[in-house]
Amino acid sequence: MVIGLGRFGISLASELTANGVEVLGVDADSRVVKEHAPYLTDAVVADTTDPEALEQLGLDDIECVVVAVGTQLEASILTVSHLLDAGVPDIWAKASSEAHGRILSQLGVHHVVHPERxxxxxxxxxxxxxxxxxxxxxxxxxxxxxxxxxxxxxxxxxxxxxxxxxxxxxxxxxxxxxxxxxxxxxxxxxxxxxxxxxxxxxxxxxxxx
CATH class of the missing domain: 3.30.70.1450 (Regulator of K+ conductance, C-terminal domain)
Structure with a gap:
């Protein structure tokens, strides 16, 4: 699952799909989801800051989640927190700054990435x-x-x-x-x-x- 279909998220998700990985793309913007759905296995509109909405995405069947929400700090942290509470075994999260990265690491994110840096x-x-x-x-x-x-x-x-x-x-x-x-x-x-x-x-x- 790739949450956040901005430039980083869709680039990563479409590359994974092209290499045979089944990818569920998630974004809160229906226009973005519609635009990128053809390049992914599946794509849905959802507010991942809502734990119930996340649960409905079928987290039990997901091996890895990439949180590609970088600029919206609150959305990133809330999404990561809910994923950790749900017991997702492998979480990757994009950090928009060193401070953001430290918070993600302190929360327990398995892999923090700094694309811009x-x-x-x-x-x-x-x-x-x-x-x-x-x-x-x-x-x-x-x-x-x-x-x-x-x-x-x-x-x-x-x-x-x-x-x-x-x-x-x-x-x-x-x-x-x-x-x-x-x-x-x-x-x-x-x-x-x-x-x-x-x-x-x-x-x-x-x-x-």
Whole structure:
């Protein structure tokens, strides 16, 4: 179930549906529900701040609920509170600010997401033009794809030494238009190769330079 079919909610819900997940979309605005219903398994109009309305949605059959209501703080908190009271086993909730996120965590939400903050961080690392993609997997550890740095091309790489000296793991590589292949010791990179690397943001930026 995805509650709140704004830009974040419908983007997430439609992507899940496209990948074969059954998704029930919920929003208090009938116009929004009508507009997005074709892209979801099902969509209903409901005020999720009302516990009775939530119960009528069949929570017993729902494995996971995403609360994508971000800007309406009261609606977000009330909805989450009712879902927790109902014993929903897996709740994800969008936070519109750090304070909102702290409240959601204190309530007991299983996963708090910060789309705007995380997108801002990602774009900050992409602005230099060297990183092709950038994703924070866990605090302090990120994964990125980039062109192979010139200093690491033309000779057999020692991946253990790469980690000891640069605190970066080269996970995989792609040569030209070929498939992505796992990185192994002794691989010789060419300047045109794309690598996928993991490490702290600082270590990855340093590798880039």
């Amino acid at each position: 995380d997108t801002g961080r990602r774009v900050a690392h992409l602005l230099g033009g060297k990183f092709r993609e950038f994703a924070e997997v866990t605090p302090g550890y990120c994964v990125t794809s980039m062109s192979a740095p010139h200093a690491f091309t033309g000779f057999a790489l020692d991946l253990d030494e790469m980690w000891r000296k640069h605190r970066v793991q080269i996970i995989a590589m792609k040569h030209g238009n070929g498939d992505v292949m796992p990185m192994v010791n002794g691989t010789v990179l060419a300047p045109s190769d794309i690598i996928i690397a993991g490490g702290s943001p600082g270590a990855l930026e340093s590798l880039n330079r």
